[in-house]
Amino acid sequence: MAIVKNLGRTLSQLLQSPGCGCQTSIVPVRCIGVSPRQVTSDASFHSVSFSETDHPRVLITEYKLIVPCAFLFRKRFGRNNVILSDIRKPPDDVFYNGPFIYSDILDYKNLCEIVVNNRITWLFHYSALLSAVGEANVPLARAVNITGLHNILDIAAEHSLRLFVPSTIGAFGPTSPRNPAPDLCIQRPRTIYGVSKVHAELMGEYYHYRYGLDFRCLRYPGIISADSQPGGGTTDYAVQIFHDAIKNGKFQCNLKSDTRLPMMYIDDCLKATLDVMEAPAASLSMRTYNISAMSFSPEELVQEVKKHIPELQVTYTVDAVRQAIADSWPMNFDDSNARRDWGWKHDFDLSELVTTMFNILGSDSRVAQIN
Numbered sequence: 001m002a003i004v005k006n007l008g009r010t011l012s013q014l015l016q017s018p019g020c021g022c023q024t025s026i027v028p029v030r031c032i033g034v035s036p037r038q039v040t041s042d043a044s045f046h047s048v049s050f051s052e053t054d055h056p057r058v059l060i061t062e063y064k065l066i067v068p069c070a071f072l073f074r075k076r077f078g079r080n081n082v083i084l085s086d087i088r089k090p091p092d093d094v095f096y097n098g099p100f101i102y103s104d105i106l107d108y109k110n111l112c113e114i115v116v117n118n119r120i121t122w123l124f125h126y127s128a129l130l131s132a133v134g135e136a137n138v139p140l141a142r143a144v145n146i147t148g149l150h151n152i153l154d155i156a157a158e159h160s161l162r163l164f165v166p167s168t169i170g171a172f173g174p175t176s177p178r179n180p181a182p183d184l185c186i187q188r189p190r191t192i193y194g195v196s197k198v199h200a201e202l203m204g205e206y207y208h209y210r211y212g213l214d215f216r217c218l219r220y221p222g223i224i225s226a227d228s229q230p231g232g233g234t235t236d237y238a239v240q241i242f243h244d245a246i247k248n249g250k251f252q253c254n255l256k257s258d259t260r261l262p263m264m265y266i267d268d269c270l271k272a273t274l275d276v277m278e279a280p281a282a283s284l285s286m287r288t289y290n291i292s293a294m295s296f297s298p299e300e301l302v303q304e305v306k307k308h309i310p311e312l313q314v315t316y317t318v319d320a321v322r323q324a325i326a327d328s329w330p331m332n333f334d335d336s337n338a339r340r341d342w343g344w345k346h347d348f349d350l351s352e353l354v355t356t357m358f359n360i361l362g363s364d365s366r367v368a369q370i371n
């Protein structure tokens, strides 16, 4: 049984796809028999071994980022083995596709009930407030991104789950190397989002070494998907342009035209996420990896979009908050460790991303209107 939310909606579908490389195997999982919340000061705890059952049953907190493939998980593990969940109402296509429940990651007891009652074995933790929206509500971002993470870590350790948490290009700051940013370097982000993601990386690795938690983390670039609206991030422009170009042939960009940022198409993001989760633990020299596919500026994206909608009119109205965030983030990622350790490689470059987005969203609708 799995709980799937938002970005996990794509995962919920992907893991169900017959072609998905997700291996089902019995994997002895060594874990500490004592929950981190129960460890006393003398820290005396007894390690026990669990064996995973036939296939992972996946809990993914949050669902929004990627909609289109939101049911692949169900093809893989069975329609009723995937519960979609969020604190917000899902669209009908999600709600009627399979089990959906309300779940708030700040409700530790409820999360425990979900994990125990559904015999969850894998957990993908996606619920978070993104960079720009987090700066507009720091207390909420701190609660969701940090307290929520703590709940997830304790539950994952207590129930010996394999845990994936996405980090981000936002986990770097102005003193990090920017071109490229390696896996290991100074990380002093200047947003509550970035601070919470560095905290997630460090806490996940601590729980791995202290409690044997099988924690895995990828730093995602800006993820571009055709099926969900942007969630209040700094890279939102790279999703919004497609909707605006098709709808009215006009786009107002909130970043400077030359602001270069690492970006990735959703299919590559999902492939990397599943590949790292299925990689043998012995192949992982790290627990947090950069992954990269491309980097582009708004101007470069505009030129590519105009190959599909030549009449597109673009204006630049810079959002000072987002611009300052973007200027503190890496321009390129060095993801050589991921490519070496578990065979990561991307499939989509800028041209293929744009073509795929318009194939899904339909660029001709705008051209048809014009004509």
Ligand SMILES: NC(=O)c1ccc[n+]([C@@H]2O[C@H](COP(=O)([O-])OP(=O)(O)OC[C@H]3O[C@@H](n4cnc5c(N)ncnc54)[C@H](O)[C@@H]3O)[C@@H](O)[C@H]2O)c1
Binding pocket: 006, 007, 061, 062, 063, 064, 065, 066, 086, 087, 088, 103, 104, 105, 106, 125, 126, 127, 128, 129, 130, 144, 148, 166, 167, 168, 169, 219, 220, 221, 222, 223, 224, 230, 231, 232, 233, 235
């Ligand atoms: N979208 C990207 O470009 C990108 C890039 C890097 C990393 N990520 C990471 O991927 C994850 C998902 O990103 P996204 O773009 O879908 O974010 P989003 O802001 O679009 O969605 C966040 C979701 O979290 C849910 N949520 C908020 N508070 C919650 C709570 N208390 N309990 C349960 N759910 C709650 C919201 O309802 C929403 O559906 C985040 O962890 C983000 O850091 C995203």
Ligand SMILES: C[C@@H](O)[C@H](N)C(=O)O
Binding pocket: 130, 131, 132, 168, 169, 170, 193, 220, 221, 222, 223, 232, 233, 234, 235, 236
């Ligand atoms: C980059 C990613 O973390 C998110 N889209 C943001 O801009 O905040």
